Every structure is written in structure tokens, then in C-alpha cells.
Amino acid sequence: MADLTFYTHPHSRGRIVRWMLEELGVPYDVKLLEYGASMKAPEYLAINPMGKVPAIKHGDTVVTEVSAICAYLADQFPEKKLAPPSGSKLRGTYYRWLFFVAGPLEMAATCKAFGWDISDESAVSVGCGHYQDAIDAMVLALANGPYICGEQFTAADVLAGSFIGWGIMQKTLEPLPAFTEYLARVDGREAAKRANELDDALIKQD
Template sequence: MKPLTLYTNPNSRGRIVRWLLEELNVPYDIKVLQYGDEIKAADYLALNSMGKVPAITHGDVVVTETAAICAYLADQFADRQLAPALDSAERGTYYRWLFFAAGPLEMATSAKAFNWRLDADNAQSVGCGLYQDTLNTLESALTQSLYICGQQFTAADVYVGSHIHWGLMFNTLESRPAFTEYVQRLQARKAAIRANELDDALLTT
């Protein structure tokens, strides 16, 4: 098996990838980078010139951007069934929500957090449109089935669920029943609990 390393910080989106790795139950190494000099050091910038975490190396392959890492890992370890089959109708749904969370949802919640103007005058020019439209779209999807792609838990749930969880924590998402019930269901998973314990332990070292 090719060596797999996660570059992360416990106060980062690296927690999403940690959770996914625990769901996959595959061996991996952790490289914790501190904000400041370590994350901007030349050796790390050679892997990710953005100087951000997370990133992974898988053998000679480098992957950055959290949604891309999730999609890559689910495909690399396809036997763990954390992505719908390639020839299934749910595969398109899976991609839709992975990138909905990476695009419109993150944009809308960032705008909320930093009081950026989103209104009828500029909604057509930004990726998320109006804030309420983004939330309503997500809420509608979560009321249709147990998970974001149907009855199968996937890497998209790890990614989408993490964004919703943080949005609720930081009040950038309204506390709607569909959101809170979904997050509670996901956070009760053994891999999610284990991943949180591992990352929380890093906060005290």
C-alpha cells in the first residue's frame, strides 16, 4: 500500500479529512503544521503553494483542497464504499453536493460571517446567489433521505456534514431541524467520534 500522509492542524478543515480517513479505516500518518512559519515553510509550500492545510500525499501524488481530497480518497479506496458506484444515478448527486458545499455553501456562510453584501443587486454575480436560497436548497435535500445522496453514507456526508456542523456552531447557518438532526446523526458515528478525539488531543499538546 502506498504511504498516505495528512498535513493538517486541529484548528482547520484538516479535521474533515481526518474524519474521512477514520471512516475509510486505512493506515495513514499525520504531519501537524503550526500556523505561521511552519505552514509557510519552503518544504510545505513545495507541496501546497497556497500554504494552507489540509493536503495529502499518497505515494507520489499530492492532493490539496478538502473536497478534492475527499473525492480522491473515496475513489482510491473504493472497496470501502464511501462513494456511490460510477454507473449509479447517485454518483451525480454525490458530486453535486460535494461541490455545492465547496462552492455556494462556503460562499454563503462566509458572507454571513463577515457581513459581506449579498442582495438582489449582486446575487447573480456570485456563486451562491442569495443566502436564503442556498440554505433552502440544502434543507430540501436533507429532508429527502437519510443521507445527502440517499440511503448510503458517503464522503459527501463527511464534507457537507462538517460544513453544516461548523455553520451551526458559529451561527453562520440557521438552526433548522433538518440541519441539526443531520449533524447529530453524523456526529454519532464511531469514526467521527474517534476523529474528534484524535484532533482534540492535538489541541492540548
């Protein structure tokens, strides 16, 4: 029995956390949940009252929300070097773009997916600004590559790579050269391949 339990479904953001776990290479147990059934059962609502996946339980600590899970895991296993050291110049860059992806970029892509127009007036108040503002900012984040923190691959790349790949597939993000070149680097990682294989195998079993 591992000290780390991963609650997921292969058709969910759990795929991002799966990739993070495979990058860490630590043992973990998997609890596969079903939409509208075990995800809404009292047992799981005690873990995540939103009734959504993913979530993790690490000892007695429960963490939900993909960006929080990735940041937490990187900090819990510092020897895996999936976050710049605390106090380093890159720590702020890491946090900046990790949470930019989870906030403004996802919001902008969601607005595009649902056809929600962000007017000039509302863009001042909306966290993502105009759609193109968020896209331009993400391109800037990748400009000093190969990774968001330069030469160091981090949890921010797990999140950004997953989200950009999904966005292009769903046509909420354009396949800009900055995005496709970045994806070619991160998607080729052995941990990313393993994670996809594990989740794809669960889909086949379903």
C-alpha cells in the same frame, strides 16, 4: 511508513479530512504543521503553495482542498463504499452536493460571517445567489435522507456534516431542524467520534 501522509492542524479544515480518513480505516502518517511557521516553510510550500492545510500525499500524488481530498480518497478506496459506484444514478447526486457545500454554501456562510451584503443585482452573478437560496438548497439536499445519497453514507456527508456543524457553532447557519436532525445522525458515527478525539488530543498537547 504509510503510503498516505496527512498534513494538518487541529484548528483547521483538516478535521474534515481526519474524519474521512477514519471512515476509510486505512493507515496514514500525520504531519502536524504550525500556522505562520512550518505551513509557510519551503518544504510545505512545495506541497501546497497556498501554505494552508489540509493536504495529503498519496504515493507521488498530492491533493489539496478539502472537497477534492474527500472525493479523491473515496475513489482510491472504492471497497470502503464512501461514494456511489461510477455510473450509478446516485453518482451525480453525490458530486452535486459534495461540491455545492464546498462552493455556494461555504460562500454564503462566509458572506454572512463578514457581513457582506449580496444585493439583488449581484446575486445574479454571485455563485451562491442570496444567502437564503443556498440554505434552502442545502435543506433540499437532506430531504431524502437519512444521508445525502439516501441510505448510503458518503464522502459528501463527511463534508456536509462537518460544514453544517461548524456553521451552526459559528452562527453562520441557523440550527434548522433539517440540519440538527442530520447532524445527530452523522456526528454519532464511530469514525467521527474517533476523529474528534484524535484532533482534540492534539489541541491538548499544544
